Amino acid sequence: FQFTAMVVGESGLGKSTLINTLFNTQLYPRKVPLPPSAERPKTVAIESITADIEENGVRLRLTVVDTPGFGDFVDNDESWKPILENIEARFDEYLEQENRVNRQKIVDNRVHACLYFIQPTGHSLKQLDIEFMRRLHTKVNLIPVIAKADTLTDEEIVSFKQRVLSDIAEHNIRIFQAPIYENEDEETVAETEEIASKIPFAVVGSDQEVDTPDGRTVRGRSYPWGVVEVDNEDHCDFVKLRQMLVRTYMEELREHTNLHLYENWRSEKLHA
Amino acid sequence: FQFTAMVVGESGLGKSTLINTLFNTQLYPRKVPLPPSAERPKTVAIESITADIEENGVRLRLTVVDTPGFGDFVDNDESWKPILENIEARFDEYLEQENRVNRQKIVDNRVHACLYFIQPTGHSLKQLDIEFMRRLHTKVNLIPVIAKADTLTDEEIVSFKQRVLSDIAEHNIRIFQAPIYENEDEETVAETEEIASKIPFAVVGSDQEVDTPDGRTVRGRSYPWGVVEVDNEDHCDFVKLRQMLVRTYMEELREHTNLHLYENWRSEKLHA
Numbered sequence: 001f002q003f004t005a006m007v008v009g010e011s012g013l014g015k016s017t018l019i020n021t022l023f024n025t026q027l028y029p030r031k032v033p034l035p036p037s038a039e040r041p042k043t044v045a046i047e048s049i050t051a052d053i054e055e056n057g058v059r060l061r062l063t064v065v066d067t068p069g070f071g072d073f074v075d076n077d078e079s080w081k082p083i084l085e086n087i088e089a090r091f092d093e094y095l096e097q098e099n100r101v102n103r104q105k106i107v108d109n110r111v112h113a114c115l116y117f118i119q120p121t122g123h124s125l126k127q128l129d130i131e132f133m134r135r136l137h138t139k140v141n142l143i144p145v146i147a148k149a150d151t152l153t154d155e156e157i158v159s160f161k162q163r164v165l166s167d168i169a170e171h172n173i174r175i176f177q178a179p180i181y182e183n184e185d186e187e188t189v190a191e192t193e194e195i196a197s198k199i200p201f202a203v204v205g206s207d208q209e210v211d212t213p214d215g216r217t218v219r220g221r222s223y224p225w226g227v228v229e230v231d232n233e234d235h236c237d238f239v240k241l242r243q244m245l246v247r248t249y250m251e252e253l254r255e256h257t258n259l260h261l262y263e264n265w266r267s268e269k270l271h272a
Numbered sequence: 273f274q275f276t277a278m279v280v281g282e283s284g285l286g287k288s289t290l291i292n293t294l295f296n297t298q299l300y301p302r303k304v305p306l307p308p309s310a311e312r313p314k315t316v317a318i319e320s321i322t323a324d325i326e327e328n329g330v331r332l333r334l335t336v337v338d339t340p341g342f343g344d345f346v347d348n349d350e351s352w353k354p355i356l357e358n359i360e361a362r363f364d365e366y367l368e369q370e371n372r373v374n375r376q377k378i379v380d381n382r383v384h385a386c387l388y389f390i391q392p393t394g395h396s397l398k399q400l401d402i403e404f405m406r407r408l409h410t411k412v413n414l415i416p417v418i419a420k421a422d423t424l425t426d427e428e429i430v431s432f433k434q435r436v437l438s439d440i441a442e443h444n445i446r447i448f449q450a451p452i453y454e455n456e457d458e459e460t461v462a463e464t465e466e467i468a469s470k471i472p473f474a475v476v477g478s479d480q481e482v483d484t485p486d487g488r489t490v491r492g493r494s495y496p497w498g499v500v501e502v503d504n505e506d507h508c509d510f511v512k513l514r515q516m517l518v519r520t521y522m523e524e525l526r527e528h529t530n531l532h533l534y535e536n537w538r539s540e541k542l543h544a
C-alpha cells in the first residue's frame with residue numbers, strides 16, 4: 001500500500017510540522033536553519049522522504065515530496081516548473097513500467113495528492129497561488145489548506161474560505177472534490193458531507209504536547225492567552241484533513257490519479 | 273508638527289489594522305477587497321492619507337504612506353523601486369523649498385520612518401525583506417516589525433527576533449537605533465533601554481474591542497482558545513512600538529531624517 005503526497009507552499013507556513021502531525025511521526029526532523037551567512041538557494045528543489053507507518057492497522061508506505069524554495073525568491077516566475085516536471089517524470093516512470101512485458105511488480109510512485117498551503121492573509125489568494133494551481137490542477141489532486149489557521153478568528157476563517165473558493169472558481173481551478181456516498185449508511189453520508197463542507201481546511205499543526213489550563217495534555221501550541229488544540233474541531237479542521245487524507249479518501253485519491261489524471265496525461269502524450 | 277510614516281509589507285500582514293491601532297483612529301477604513309474577477313494590479317502603488325490627530329495634547333498632522341502591491345506579485349524584482357523613488361522625490365521637493373528665496377513656510381513631507389512588516393514565518397528574513405532593506409536603509413529610518421505576532425509562541429518570538437537581527441547584521445543593514453539617554457533620570461533610561469531591547473517589535477493590531485474571559489473589554493482578537501490583548505505587554509510589543517514611534521522618538525526620527533539621511537542624499541546629489 002503506497003501513497004505519495006506532495007507538499008507545496010512558501011517557507012514558514014508550517015508544512016513540515018503539519019506532515020509530522022498528520023502521520024503522528026517525526027517524519028521531518030526539526031529543521032536546522034541555514035546560518036545567516038549561508039548562500040540562499042536559487043531554484044526550487046524536490047526532496048522526498050519515505051517511511052513505513054501503520055494507519056488503522058494497515059501498513060502504509062508513505063512518501064512525502066517536499067518542494068523547498070517554492071515562493072521564497074524575489075522572483076518566483078518559474079517556481080512551479082520543477083514541481084510540474086517532477087509530477088510528469090513520475091507519470092513517465094509509471095508509463096514505462098506499464099509498457100514492460102512483465103508488469104507484476106509495478107511500483108506506483110505517482111503523486112496522489114498535493115497539499116497546497118495558503119498563507120492566512122485574511123484577504124484572498126495570492127497571484128502565486130493562482131498561478132501554481134492553474135498550472136497543476138490537471139496533473140495532480142489539489143488539496144488546498146489554509147496554513148497556520150490559529151492566525152484567524154472564526155469569522156475571518158469563514159470569510160477567507162468563501163473568498164478562496166470564489167478565487168478558485170473564478171480561475172476555473174479544479175480542486176479535489178470529496179465525493180459523497182449517497183448509498184452508504186446515514187452516518188457515513190453525514191461524515192463525508194461534513195468533510196466536504198470544511199474545504200479548504202483551516203489547519204493548525206504541532207508535534208509538541210502542551211498542558212491546557214484545565215489540566216489536559218494535548219498536541220497544540222501554548223500562547224500566553226490560551227492553548228490551541230490541534231485535535232479540537234472547535235479550534236481547527238486538522239481532524240477533518242486527517243480523516244480525508246488518511247482514512248476516508250486515500251483510495252479515491254489514488255484512483256482519481258490513476259483513472260483520470262494519469263490517463264489524460266497519457267493520451268495527450270501518446271497523441272502528441 | 274508634521275510626521276510622515278511609510279508602511280511596507282506584503283498584503284495581509286495587518287498593516288492597515290496596525291496603523292489604525294497605533295493612532296487610535298480609523299485612518300484606514302475597512303478594506304473593500306477587489307472581487308475575484310477584478311484584474312490584479314501589476315505595479316506597486318504609492319498612496320498617502322493625512323489626518324490631524326491629537327497625541328498627548330499635541331496636535332499632529334500625520335501622513336501615512338501606503339505601498340500596496342509590494343511583495344504581492346509572482347515576480348517582485350522591481351517592488352522596491354517605486355518606493356525608493358517616492359522617498360527621493362520627497363527629498364527633491366524639500367531641496368527645492370530650501371533653495372527658494374522665501375523659506376518661511378517649508379513643508380516637511382519627507383518620510384520620517386518606514387515601518388517594514390516581516391511575515392512571522394518563524395524561520396528567518398525572506399530574500400525580499402533583505403533586498404528591500406538593503407536598498408532603502410540609507411534613505412529612510414527603517415523600523416522592522418514582526419507582523420501578526422500572535423502567530424508565534426513566546427519561545428518562537430525570542431528565537432525569531434534573534435535570527436532577524438542576525439540576518440540584518442549579516443547584510444550590513446542599518447535599522448533605526450533607539451538612542452539611550454544616559455543623562456536622563458533613571459526612569460527614562462530604564463524605559464529607553466526596555467524599548468531598545470524589544471526591537472524588532474512583535475506586534476498585534478486590532479481596531480475592534482472584545483471581551484476577555486474575566487470580563488474586561490479590550491482592544492484585541494478573540495479566538496476560541498483565548499483573547500489576545502493588543503495593549504497587554506505580556507501578549508505583544510505593541511505598547512513599546514507606540515511609545516517608540518509616537519511618544520519617545522518621534523523627534524529623533526525627524527531629526528535623523530533631516531540631519532543625516534537627507535543631508536547624505538543631498539551631498540551625493542549635489543556632487544553628482
Ligand SMILES: Nc1nc2c(ncn2[C@@H]2O[C@H](COP(=O)(O)OP(=O)(O)O)[C@@H](O)[C@H]2O)c(=O)[nH]1
Pocket residue numbers: 010011012013014015016017018031147148149150151203204205206221393394395422423424428
Ligand atoms: N501559528 C502556527 N505556527 C505553526 C504552525 N505549525 C507550525 N508552526 C510554526 O511555524 C514555524 C515554521 O514551521 P515549519 O513546519 O518549519 O514550516 P515550513 O517551513 O513550511 O516547513 C515553526 O516555528 C513552527 O513551530 C501552526 O499551525 N500555527
Ligand SMILES: Nc1nc2c(ncn2[C@@H]2O[C@H](COP(=O)(O)OP(=O)(O)O)[C@@H](O)[C@H]2O)c(=O)[nH]1
Pocket residue numbers: 121122123150151152156282283284285286287288289290303419420421422423475476477478493
Ligand atoms: N492574527 C492577526 N491577524 C491580524 C492582525 N492584524 C490584522 N489582522 C487581520 O489580518 C487581516 C488583514 O489585515 P489588514 O490590516 O487588512 O492587512 P494589510 O493588507 O497588511 O493592510 C484582517 O483579517 C485582519 O483582521 C494581527 O495582529 N494578528
